[in-house]
Amino acid sequence: MQSQVPTANRPHHRLTAGLLTLLLASTPLAACSSDSDDTPLNIPTYDPEAAASAEASESAAAAEASASAVASAEAAGVVTAESLSTERHVITSIPEGLNEQQTEVLKAFVNYDEVTWNIWFTGTGVENAEPLVTADLYQVIKDNYESSLGQTIEGTVRISVKEVFALSPIQAQVLTCSDQSDLAAYDSDGNDVSNPETLQGRYEILVTMIYEDGTWKDSEESTLSDNECVA
Structure with a gap:
């Protein structure tokens, strides 16, 4: 049980502190491909397989960046x-x-x-x-x-x-x-x-x-x- 301690309300003041923000950035990967035979004007066409691959690569990159940020925070002594x-x-x-x-x-x-x-x-x-x-x-x-x-x-x-x-x-x-x-x-x-x-x-x-x-x-x-x- 929490110890019984004589109570005494005391005034307190909030000390404003700067917010530590971890910025994660990732570069979007193109999900389109170009085939000069199908599109003589060199207009890229949508490729579902390329889109899926790009999405997977982007997710992996984001996960890696997140893990790196957590590791950096722990190394810097940031508590959670x-x-x-x-x-x-x-x-x-x-x-x-x-x-x-x-x-x-x-x-x-x-x-x-x-x-x-x-x-x-x-x-x-x-x-x-x-x-x-x-x-x-x-x-x-x-x-x-x-x-x-x-x-x-x-x-x-x-x-x-x-x-x-x-x-x-x-x-x-x-x-x-x-x-x-x-x-x-x-x-x-x-x-x-x-x-x-x-x-x-x-x-x-x-x-x-x-x-x-x-x-x-x-x-x-x-x-x-x-x-x-x-x-």
């Missing part, structure tokens, strides 16, 4: 929702046009969120969250972990990252929608102890990140709405 997802922690969408700072904040948030969800999924590894959060938040997570020993969660959580706000060089916020409707909680005896009011809902969450010790860390979370957002 798919690249950030795991089987149990699925990122359904991320904002477009993030600048370098916003991208680093996004990756740090997703890493933190995945690690902490893995704690609740497996019932182990609370220490893995310590380097990803501030000391105060780690204490909250640790307290929740110790009070729920033996419990585990099954299912898939779906996270839509709506916005990444860069407030300053050392502070940022991430607005998300967490869809937990597929989750179920079990005690150490395997009994279903799910609470639909606190687990199986859709939660709009504002996460405050700070730059500390050379990395972005989660410092606070505020739940803005219940069962209103879509992931």
Whole structure:
């Protein structure tokens, strides 16, 4: 279950970022042929076989260009929702046009969120969250972990990252929608102890990140709405 964190709504401002656009260009191939015997005036006639061949060649060229663009994007460190997802922690969408700072904040948030969800999924590894959060938040997570020993969660959580706000060089916020409707909680005896009011809902969450010790860390979370957002 997501850790219960004292909520505090904070003002935030959107930082406009340039949109990274990958332009794919292909040159159309002629689908006509010329036969001087049939057309003395040298007017090209339509050839179905040539058209089919041209279409196949153009499709292959487009596929190759697309694959090349994806490879180039990955090599350049461009993140996608798919690249950030795991089987149990699925990122359904991320904002477009993030600048370098916003991208680093996004990756740090997703890493933190995945690690902490893995704690609740497996019932182990609370220490893995310590380097990803501030000391105060780690204490909250640790307290929740110790009070729920033996419990585990099954299912898939779906996270839509709506916005990444860069407030300053050392502070940022991430607005998300967490869809937990597929989750179920079990005690150490395997009994279903799910609470639909606190687990199986859709939660709009504002996460405050700070730059500390050379990395972005989660410092606070505020739940803005219940069962209103879509992931």
